Amino acid sequence: MKNIRNFCIIAHIDHGKSTLADRLLDATQTVTKRESQAQLLDNMDLERERGITIKSHAIQMDYTAPDGEQYILNLIDTPGHVDFSYEVSRSIAACEGALLIVDAAQSIQAQTISNLYLALENDLEIIPVLNKVDLPSANPEEVTDDIVDLLGCDPSEVIPASAKTGLGIQDILDAIIERVPAPVGDPDEPLQALVFDSQYNQFRGVETIFRVINGSIKKGQHIKFVATGESYYADEIGTLKLNQVPKKEIKAGDVGYLITGIKEAKEVKVGDTITDHAKPTTNPIGGFEDVKPMVFAGIYPVDTEDYEDLRSSMEKLQLNDASLVFQAESSAALGFGFRCGFLGMLHLEIIQERLEREFDMTVITTVPNVSYHAYTHKNPDEILIVNNPSDLPEPSSLNRVEEPYIKATIITKSDFVGNVMSLCIEKRGVVTNQTYLTTERVEMTFDMPLAEIVFDFYDRLKTVSKGYASFDYAPLGMRESKLVRVDILLNAQTVDALSALIHFDNAYTIGKKMVEKLRELIPRQQFDIPVQAAIGAKIIARETIKALRKDVTAKCYGGDISRKRKLLEKQKKGKKRMRQVGNVEIPQQAFMAVLKLND
Amino acid sequence: MSGIYIHIPFCKQACHYCDFHFSTNLKYKKDIIDAICDELRFRESEFKNTTVQTIYLGGGTPSVLEVAEVEKIIQTVFDVYTVSSNPEITLEANPDDLTKEKIVAFSNTRINRLSIGVQSFFEEDLKLMNRAHNAVEAHECIEFAVPYFPNISIDLIYGIPGMSEARWRENLHKAIDLKVPHISSYALTVEDNTALKSFIEKGMIENVDDEVAQEHFQILLDVMQLHGFENYEFSNFSKPGFFSQNNTAYWTGKSYIGIGPSAHSFDGKKRGWNINNNVKYLKAIQAGELPMEIEELTVVDRYNEYIMTGLRTIYGVSLHKIETDFGPNFKEYLLKQAAEYLKDHLLYIDGDTLLVTRKGKFLSDGIASALFMVNLS
Numbered sequence: 001m002k003n004i005r006n007f008c009i010i011a012h013i014d015h016g017k018s019t020l021a022d023r024l025l026d027a028t029q030t031v032t033k034r035e036s037q038a039q040l041l042d043n044m045d046l047e048r049e050r051g052i053t054i055k056s057h058a059i060q061m062d063y064t065a066p067d068g069e070q071y072i073l074n075l076i077d078t079p080g081h082v083d084f085s086y087e088v089s090r091s092i093a094a095c096e097g098a099l100l101i102v103d104a105a106q107s108i109q110a111q112t113i114s115n116l117y118l119a120l121e122n123d124l125e126i127i128p129v130l131n132k133v134d135l136p137s138a139n140p141e142e143v144t145d146d147i148v149d150l151l152g153c154d155p156s157e158v159i160p161a162s163a164k165t166g167l168g169i170q171d172i173l174d175a176i177i178e179r180v181p182a183p184v185g186d187p188d189e190p191l192q193a194l195v196f197d198s199q200y201n202q203f204r205g206v207e208t209i210f211r212v213i214n215g216s217i218k219k220g221q222h223i224k225f226v227a228t229g230e231s232y233y234a235d236e237i238g239t240l241k242l243n244q245v246p247k248k249e250i251k252a253g254d255v256g257y258l259i260t261g262i263k264e265a266k267e268v269k270v271g272d273t274i275t276d277h278a279k280p281t282t283n284p285i286g287g288f289e290d291v292k293p294m295v296f297a298g299i300y301p302v303d304t305e306d307y308e309d310l311r312s313s314m315e316k317l318q319l320n321d322a323s324l325v326f327q328a329e330s331s332a333a334l335g336f337g338f339r340c341g342f343l344g345m346l347h348l349e350i351i352q353e354r355l356e357r358e359f360d361m362t363v364i365t366t367v368p369n370v371s372y373h374a375y376t377h378k379n380p381d382e383i384l385i386v387n388n389p390s391d392l393p394e395p396s397s398l399n400r401v402e403e404p405y406i407k408a409t410i411i412t413k414s415d416f417v418g419n420v421m422s423l424c425i426e427k428r429g430v431v432t433n434q435t436y437l438t439t440e441r442v443e444m445t446f447d448m449p450l451a452e453i454v455f456d457f458y459d460r461l462k463t464v465s466k467g468y469a470s471f472d473y474a475p476l477g478m479r480e481s482k483l484v485r486v487d488i489l490l491n492a493q494t495v496d497a498l499s500a501l502i503h504f505d506n507a508y509t510i511g512k513k514m515v516e517k518l519r520e521l522i523p524r525q526q527f528d529i530p531v532q533a534a535i536g537a538k539i540i541a542r543e544t545i546k547a548l549r550k551d552v553t554a555k556c557y558g559g560d561i562s563r564k565r566k567l568l569e570k571q572k573k574g575k576k577r578m579r580q581v582g583n584v585e586i587p588q589q590a591f592m593a594v595l596k597l598n599d
Numbered sequence: 600m601s602g603i604y605i606h607i608p609f610c611k612q613a614c615h616y617c618d619f620h621f622s623t624n625l626k627y628k629k630d631i632i633d634a635i636c637d638e639l640r641f642r643e644s645e646f647k648n649t650t651v652q653t654i655y656l657g658g659g660t661p662s663v664l665e666v667a668e669v670e671k672i673i674q675t676v677f678d679v680y681t682v683s684s685n686p687e688i689t690l691e692a693n694p695d696d697l698t699k700e701k702i703v704a705f706s707n708t709r710i711n712r713l714s715i716g717v718q719s720f721f722e723e724d725l726k727l728m729n730r731a732h733n734a735v736e737a738h739e740c741i742e743f744a745v746p747y748f749p750n751i752s753i754d755l756i757y758g759i760p761g762m763s764e765a766r767w768r769e770n771l772h773k774a775i776d777l778k779v780p781h782i783s784s785y786a787l788t789v790e791d792n793t794a795l796k797s798f799i800e801k802g803m804i805e806n807v808d809d810e811v812a813q814e815h816f817q818i819l820l821d822v823m824q825l826h827g828f829e830n831y832e833f834s835n836f837s838k839p840g841f842f843s844q845n846n847t848a849y850w851t852g853k854s855y856i857g858i859g860p861s862a863h864s865f866d867g868k869k870r871g872w873n874i875n876n877n878v879k880y881l882k883a884i885q886a887g888e889l890p891m892e893i894e895e896l897t898v899v900d901r902y903n904e905y906i907m908t909g910l911r912t913i914y915g916v917s918l919h920k921i922e923t924d925f926g927p928n929f930k931e932y933l934l935k936q937a938a939e940y941l942k943d944h945l946l947y948i949d950g951d952t953l954l955v956t957r958k959g960k961f962l963s964d965g966i967a968s969a970l971f972m973v974n975l976s
Binding site: 147526550551553555557558559560561564565575 | 625720748779786788809810812813832833834846849850857861862863864865874887894900907908911945960961962963964966969973
């Protein structure tokens with residue numbers, strides 16, 4: 001056990017985490033040159049394209065130190081987005097040390113800090129790494145100062161590195177051996193292992209990734225998951241190299257995978273404790289939470305006939321993404337579909353993209369919303385959970401509504417404090433704290449409604465801060481709010497899928513922007529289409545999509561035929577992706593229009 | 600029966616709305632004519648078993664050529680290909696080139712049809728579009744030409760910013776008074792990368808207005824019908840017996856060879872297009888190569904093209920032809936897609952033929968697109 005080191009990497013998106021991980025794999029010869037593929041740990045195509053880690057991964061390296069001593073290094077990669085902060089917390093709990101990677105040009109970002117605090121709470125040894133020092137824009141002295149201020153460490157502890165060129169990689173390996181403590185644990189106690197990840201393999205079912213805290217797990221052992229209460233036999237256990245390597249036993253302090261024939265991802269909960277069925281631990285690992293969806297949206301097939309296909313696709317997606325929840329619902333405008341819960345907006349986008357790519361489904365996603373609590377006059381104490389704006393009781397019977405609030409932390413350059421402040425206030429935020437981390441960098445905290453984060457917050461934050469703002473949040477609970485439902489009428493018909501709950505003070509402005517945006521996005525048809533926003537029976541905004549008068553090109557001679565055919569084919573494809581509601585054809589993106597009101 | 604289109608890629612000056620391929624630099628004129636004749640010879644085998652029924656010199660502005668140069672090209676066609684005994688041979692011409700002498704000289708060649716780019720009889724319109732001729736030339740050249748060329752067509756553009764309905768009517772009446780038997784009439788279209796587009800974007804010229812264009816089109820349909828012209832293709836109107844045979848071939852799926860830079864060819868299954876650059880075209884031909892890109896049409900492509908072109912013409916789309924050429928499932932699909940348009944009176948069925956109603960004409964691309972077959976992935 002004394003030669004095992006378990007560590008994770010804390011970094012902001014783009015600060016070079018995945019590239020650095022790749023360098024460590026090279027340096028320890030965990031991958032051969034032939035297997036090397038940029039950003040090895042990001043398995044999903046989506047992850048490589050977006051340059052972010054969506055799922056966390058773990059990999060074991062065998063490392064011979066310069067003094068000849070053999071070590072086992074377990075690198076536990078962590079997801080890089082706030083939507084997945086619970087998964088990050090469980091990965092951190094499985095480690096004794098963390099590499100804190102900071103971009104030498106961009107310095108420390110909000111999310112890095114919150115993950116760093118998580119790591120410090122878990123008593124992790126922090127190894128600060130100043131990455132990308134080879135960049136011309138790097139500012140190593142100042143950023144080193146920032147790190148020293150933040151950690152209270154000695155400047156000499158900060159390792160200058162470049163994952164791109166390989167600079168500092170040996171120093172990092174040395175520091176992992178010297179500074180990260182070896183795991184402590186009693187191999188003779190009853191099994192106590194932390195589930196920090198799971199992945200789905202279509203042939204082998206769910207693979208549970210765990211860290212043994214005490215005791216050991218053996219092949220064939222009868223085991224039990226404490227939180228779910230389910231028991232299984234450990235059909236296969238092993239360690240995670242680039243490929244899985246089956247083992248007979250994984251002992252206290254080490255990391256491994258487990259296959260039990262579990263078919264559905266939701267049976268394995270990240271944060272759960274694995275123990276022995278006959279001789280269970282009396283001490284399950286703390287910090288377990290059932291992950292709750294934060295954002296809800298309807299997902300509907302563009303073609304109503306594809307409803308059953310969509311259901312089976314969603315079920316398959318859920319097999320490997322336990323955080324996706326859904327239930328059937330129906331919409332007057334869109335027919336049958338599903339109300340889905342997501343961890344956040346990124347998660348929503350991922351699901352939508354995976355449905356299109358992996359399952360070839362063309363879907364409409366409705367305006368996303370958070371989960372509200374409504375109370376009626378009849379039962380003023382009974383919570384009515386509203387995950388769909390259409391389910392909000394009529395204003396006359398409605399006593400009050402509560403919405404989820406968050407504590408938002410934003411770090412930005414002092415130049416942009418005013419801009420960020422205005423944005424957050426516009427988003428109904430209340431400043432609770434403002435601290436200068438350095439003379440240049442300011443940390444601000446706000447209490448804000450979660451719903452406001454869903455509506456075009458990230459993009460605007462980036463814009464108002466010219467990219468120099470990072471953002472993180474944590475839930476604060478429910479608070480009463482003056483919310484109204486703004487409905488959209490197309491051709492005098494309410495389209496329920498476009499309804500949104502909006503604070504009364506903003507309802508007129510947002511209603512107006514919504515109808516303007518829809519006028520832009522809905523193509524002209526053969527008749528005038530009125531677009532209206534309404535609160536109850538009251539119309540608060542109106543635009544008209546004028547009828548299409550001319551839809552024909554004047555010339556169609558020999559040279560025009562091919563080009564024109566392709567143009568009309570493209571038009572037809574676009575139309576196939578539209579959804580007919582009443583006699584109006586609505587393109588997919590119009591349903592998400594309210595998220596991009598300021599574009 | 601097949602057609603030959605020959606593209607003459609030169610113009611005296613650039614019209615503000617035009618996005619066709621042409622050059623105002625006449626330096627390579629002689630070389631291009633030689634290359635065109637070479638290309639005609641290269642491609643002899645393509646029309647081995649067929650007779651050439653139509654020859655069309657388009658552009659650009661073919662009338663910038665000397666009469667002898669035009670003759671040389673026509674002679675080459677006759678030398679290389681089998682030409683029918685009564686071919687339609689059209690020359691596109693601009694009024695400023697058509698002096699009385701040149702008209703007489705052209706009439707002594709084998710050219711038997713003129714297509715004159717009049718566009719408007721009004722100075723304001725001609726200036727706005729940067730045409731090379733003026734209103735007087737527009738009028739006079741037709742007066743001169745009609746006795747020499749019984750088969751004559753003129754182009755007229757409507758929906759020009761600032762053009763009133765009255766002025767548009769007057770344009771049409773001038774053409775009728777001049778006894779022109781064929782009119783091609785186009786809505787002014789703002790194409791990308793044209794001077795017109797940039798002037799509109801800069802606010803120097805008012806944008807075209809679809810509603811105005813639609814009103815002008817209704818006037819066009821009414822006036823033409825009243826004077827015995829048949830609207831045989833969306834933009835083409837003809838007295839009986841004066842349909843453009845060359846252009847009708849495009850809309851009825853006949854094969855044709857396109858010669859010269861940017862010219863398109865079609866053999867019934869493949870479409871090809873020559874490079875749209877004079878120098879590159881020259882170099883390729885001089886090196887003995889045909890600078891052509893080729894696209895093979897699938898069954899679905901051919902179905903879509905038939906729908907698209909058929910709906911523009913008085914021939915419409917034959918349901919029988921759809922069934923025999925493409926299969927019963929195509930016919931079934933077509934009728935299913937057409938249902939809502941039939942209901943809205945934008946399409947109608949006459950016996951075996953699917954046609955666009957008068958109400959549907961100005962929307963016919965959107966309708967054709969809706970009847971297309973496409974694959975989403």
